[in-house]
Every structure is written in C-alpha cells, then in structure tokens.
Amino acid sequence: MIHEIASDIYYVGINNRSKELFESLWPVPSGVSYNSYLILDEKVALVDACDLNMIQEYADQLENLLNGRPVDYLIINHMEPDHSGAIKMLRQMYPDMKIIGNLKTFGMLKGFYSIEDNLHQVADGDTLTLGKHTLRFILTPMLHWPETMMTYESTTETLFSGDAFGCFGALNGNPVDKNIDTTPYWDEMRRYYAAIVGKYGIPVQTALKKLKDIPLSRICSTHGPVWEEQLADAIAAYDRYSRYEGEDGVVIAYGSMYGNTGQLAEKIAEQLSRRGVKKIIIHNVSVSEPSQILSDIFRYKGLILGAPVYNNALFPKMESLLMDIRSRQIANRVYACFGSYVWTRNALNRLSEFGNEMKWKSATVHVCQECSCDLRSQDGCVQLASSFTDLLNGE
Ligand SMILES: Cc1cc2nc3c(=O)[nH]c(=O)nc-3n(C[C@H](O)[C@H](O)[C@H](O)COP(=O)(O)O)c2cc1C
Ligand SMILES: [Fe+2]
Ligand SMILES: [Fe+2]
Structure with a gap:
C-alpha cells in the first residue's frame, strides 16, 4: 500500500494475510502489516523495511514510487527479521544506499546479513538532513531488542517508533487512524504488547520519558495504524x-x-459477581490462546489462578502460563488461587508461592479441594471471593 502520510513522507508497508503465527508463536487471524516509510527529499530515505517473504511486492512498490531514483539512506530502527529481512535485497537494488544504525545495529547486520560496508553509525540525539526534512535518532534500547531506536522527523513532527505502539492486524485500505475504524486495533495493540514487549516495562518507561517533550503529530510504528488523531x-x-x-x-x-x-x-466467578465485580474474564488454559490470556492479565488488576496437581507438580499448561507471567514480570496484581488434588496438595502450594514470588497482594483464603467440588470447597469459594474482593476494594 502506498499512501502519503505527511509532506513527501509515504507509507510503503505490506500486509501479510497468510501468516498464521507471528514469531511462530502468536496467532494473527487478521494478518499483520510490516510498515515501512519512504521520505522523498534531496536525499531519499527509507525507514525500516519488511520481511523477506514479502520482498517482491515491497520492491515493486518502492520502484513505482521512486520512478528511477535510488534510495540514499536506509534507516534501521530495529533488526528483527520481520523488518530487516529485505535489507540484502535492497542493497542489491540500490548499491550505494548507506545504512544508518547504531553500534548494536551493526553487530546484528553483520551477523544476519554479513553486511559491513557503507554504514553510517549514529548515537543518541544525532541528526541527518535530507534536504527539507531532518531526522533525529533516539536510542530506545530493549524495546524490545538491544539495538532498537526511533527516528524523529522534525519538520512534520513524525516519529518512526519501530515496534513500539504497534499492533497485530493487517491494514485495510489506508494506514492512518483518522481514515479507518481503529476499534479492533486497540485490543490487538495490548495483545502485541503482552506477547512481545511485555517484559520490558522499564525500558518502555525510559523511552516514554525521552519522548515527553518532543512535539508529535504522528507516530509511525512498524505494525498497524499510523497514530495521528489517537x-x-x-x-x-x-x-x-x-x-x-x-x-x-x-x-x-x-x-x-x-x-x-x-x-x-x-463458583468463584459467581461469588465475585455477587460482590459486585462486573468484569470477569474466565480462561480455560487448555483452550484459550496464551497471548489472549496474557493480554487480559495485562488489562485487569485482579488475577485468580487455579489448577490440579499433575504428576506431583502443577498442571503443565498452568506451569507454562506461570512462566509467561514471570518472564513478563507482571506487577501490581491482586491475587488468589485454587486447586484440586487426590493425594498430594502441592499444586496449590506452587500457586500460592507464585503469588509471593511476584510480590502480588494475595487474598488470605485459597481453596484446595480434594477430589471433587463438594460443599466444603464451595464454601471455600465464598470465603475466597470475600477475601479477594476486600483486597480489590482496598479494604
Ligand atoms: C496424569 C495425572 C497425574 C496426576 N497426578 C497427581 C498427583 O501427583 N497428585 C495428586 O494429588 N493428584 C494427581 N492427579 C489427580 C488430579 O489432580 C485430580 O484428579 C484432580 O481432581 C483433577 O482435577 P480436574 O477434575 O479439574 O481435572 C493426577 C491426575 C492425572 C490425570
Ligand atoms: Fe520486533
Ligand atoms: Fe516487528
């Protein structure tokens, strides 16, 4: 798709609607876009590229827009292959193209594509003038790789933010938020964040502080809509x-x-509802997709986990969810847990220790049922819901 998003700045990204799992992990039922941007000035700069799988469509699109002109600079905000995959091919198409990145970018460029020449290394705050447009580079390490940076174009107040502010979901007809219905993208932004960026809360906060005083008219991420109105x-x-x-x-x-x-x-859900909790999301971890569960855990402050004992340990799908939560260091949750066993109670121990490890506020009551859901365990659910809602309401 080609679309002018600001004076002489063009969206030149590509939709992938056949990918089933992004990073071979995360379902993308509405596809995904690899966003790339072209600035046409005295010098021509391309900001980020695309996945190798989409190279033909991408190359054709660039050639149409460039009308015989070469690309002078390729700015690499992020080296993950969904954006860098096209670099080798771009080098063949535009042999004099200078590649702009930081020290960490170039280590990866050599490692992935054996490219070591015609590079221009930038540090935080460095600028590059293209003619009318001037680019400034903002290093944002660990968002979500070590080399990640953003590029700011000052005359149009355009921020090329890399994966930050990106979403799953291909773009339908137009990349700019004001021209499309963005409703589905918000859930997909949170799911993208929960799945991919979620571990890096501190680097995200550092990046947001760096952006605080910069005037912004639009944010151009590498996936999903260009954010202008929103x-x-x-x-x-x-x-x-x-x-x-x-x-x-x-x-x-x-x-x-x-x-x-x-x-x-x-039972616990019913009891929470009786105590006025309106928003209750229930996931069976064997059925719900992990990024959807993580996305909801990122969204809501209450979290209750339950699982049976399995081979003297926790039910494996729950153990896997704990690993996903721990690796994202999800903080500030109000927590309770429950479980079932027949001869060893250790699943519940594992779940309640997990709450301590995560430093969550834990309810004083957990439910541990033997064999089946009898009257005693049902009474436990009443106690659990009471203790949990007290905590939720800050009592
Ligand atoms: C493969 C397998 C391994 C199990 N291992 C244990 C165990 O080590 N200790 C235990 O107390 N119960 C064990 N159980 C029993 C379950 O924890 C128990 O049946 C529980 O009630 C199952 O809950 P559910 O009905 O929600 O699946 C095991 C069950 C299965 C099928
Ligand atoms: Fe990435
Ligand atoms: Fe990406």
Missing part, C-alpha cells in the same frame, strides 16, 4: 501497560482435566 491514546496505553496498571476487573485462569477445578472457577 496518538495520545496510544502513548497513554503504553504508559499504562509498562507501569502494569490494571483496570477494574478480574481474570480467572484455570486448568482442569475432568472439570472439578473448572467447577471451582465457576
């Missing part, structure tokens, strides 16, 4: 996610082989 909402969303700030609501995620732990989940 730019402030995108920044506010990243601020919330990276501070692990949860909205009112509770996620109950449980594992269950034969339904007994599942019954506890239902």
Whole structure:
C-alpha cells in the first residue's frame, strides 16, 4: 500500500494475510502489516523495511514510487527479521544506499546479513538532513531488542517508533487512524504488547520519558495504524501497560482435566459477581490462546489462578502460563488461587508461592479441594471471593 502520510513522507508497508503465527508463536487471524516509510527529499530515505517473504511486492512498490531514483539512506530502527529481512535485497537494488544504525545495529547486520560496508553509525540525539526534512535518532534500547531506536522527523513532527505502539492486524485500505475504524486495533495493540514487549516495562518507561517533550503529530510504528488523531491514546496505553496498571476487573485462569477445578472457577466467578465485580474474564488454559490470556492479565488488576496437581507438580499448561507471567514480570496484581488434588496438595502450594514470588497482594483464603467440588470447597469459594474482593476494594 502506498499512501502519503505527511509532506513527501509515504507509507510503503505490506500486509501479510497468510501468516498464521507471528514469531511462530502468536496467532494473527487478521494478518499483520510490516510498515515501512519512504521520505522523498534531496536525499531519499527509507525507514525500516519488511520481511523477506514479502520482498517482491515491497520492491515493486518502492520502484513505482521512486520512478528511477535510488534510495540514499536506509534507516534501521530495529533488526528483527520481520523488518530487516529485505535489507540484502535492497542493497542489491540500490548499491550505494548507506545504512544508518547504531553500534548494536551493526553487530546484528553483520551477523544476519554479513553486511559491513557503507554504514553510517549514529548515537543518541544525532541528526541527518535530507534536504527539507531532518531526522533525529533516539536510542530506545530493549524495546524490545538491544539495538532498537526511533527516528524523529522534525519538520512534520513524525516519529518512526519501530515496534513500539504497534499492533497485530493487517491494514485495510489506508494506514492512518483518522481514515479507518481503529476499534479492533486497540485490543490487538495490548495483545502485541503482552506477547512481545511485555517484559520490558522499564525500558518502555525510559523511552516514554525521552519522548515527553518532543512535539508529535504522528507516530509511525512498524505494525498497524499510523497514530495521528489517537496518538495520545496510544502513548497513554503504553504508559499504562509498562507501569502494569490494571483496570477494574478480574481474570480467572484455570486448568482442569475432568472439570472439578473448572467447577471451582465457576463458583468463584459467581461469588465475585455477587460482590459486585462486573468484569470477569474466565480462561480455560487448555483452550484459550496464551497471548489472549496474557493480554487480559495485562488489562485487569485482579488475577485468580487455579489448577490440579499433575504428576506431583502443577498442571503443565498452568506451569507454562506461570512462566509467561514471570518472564513478563507482571506487577501490581491482586491475587488468589485454587486447586484440586487426590493425594498430594502441592499444586496449590506452587500457586500460592507464585503469588509471593511476584510480590502480588494475595487474598488470605485459597481453596484446595480434594477430589471433587463438594460443599466444603464451595464454601471455600465464598470465603475466597470475600477475601479477594476486600483486597480489590482496598479494604
Ligand atoms: C496424569 C495425572 C497425574 C496426576 N497426578 C497427581 C498427583 O501427583 N497428585 C495428586 O494429588 N493428584 C494427581 N492427579 C489427580 C488430579 O489432580 C485430580 O484428579 C484432580 O481432581 C483433577 O482435577 P480436574 O477434575 O479439574 O481435572 C493426577 C491426575 C492425572 C490425570
Ligand atoms: Fe520486533
Ligand atoms: Fe516487528
């Protein structure tokens, strides 16, 4: 898709609607866009590229727009192959093209593509003039790779932000938020964040502080819409996610082989509802997709986990969820847990220790049921919900 987003700055990204799993992990039922931008000035600069799989469509698009002119500079904000895959081919198409990156970029450029020549290394705050347009480079390490940086074009107040503020979901007809219905992209921004950026809350906060005093008219990320009208909402969303700030609501995620732990989940939900909790999301960890569970955990401040004992340990799908939560260092949750066993109680111990490890505020009551959901375990759910909602309401 070619679309002029600001004076002589063109969106030249490509949609991929056939990819099933982004990073071979995360489902993308609405596809994904690899966004790239071309600045036509006295010098021509390309900001980020695309995946190798989409190279033909991408190259044709560039040639159409360039009308015989070469690309003078390729700015690499991020070396992950969904954006850098096209670099080798671009070098063949435009042999004099200078590649702009930072010290860390160039180590990866050599490692991935054996490219070591015609490079221009930039440091934080360095500028590059193209003619009318001037670019400034803002290093934002670990967002979500070590070399990640952003590029700011000052005359149009355009920020090329790399993966930050990006979403899953291909673009339908137009890249700019004001021209499209952005409703589906907001959930996909949170799911993208939860899946891919979620571990890097502190680097995201550092980057947001660096951006604070920079006048912005649009943010051009490498996936999903260009944020113009809703730019402030995108920044506010990243601020919330990276501070692990949860909205009112509770996620109950449980594992269950034969339904007994599942019954506890239902009982707990009923009890929460009786106590006025309106937003309750229940995930069966064997059915719900992990990035969707993580996305909801990022969204809501209440979290209740439940699972049976399995081979003297925790039900494996729940253990996997714990690993996903721990690796993202999700903080500030109000927590309770429940579980089932027949002869060893250790699943619940594992779940309650996990809450301590994460330094979450834990309810004083957890439910540990033997064999089936009897009257005693149902009473436990009442106690758990009471203790949990007290904590949620800050009592
Ligand atoms: C493969 C397998 C391994 C299990 N290992 C244990 C165990 O080590 N200790 C234990 O107390 N119960 C164990 N159980 C029993 C379950 O924890 C128990 O049946 C529980 O009620 C299952 O809850 P559910 O109905 O929600 O699946 C195991 C069950 C299965 C199928
Ligand atoms: Fe990335
Ligand atoms: Fe990306």
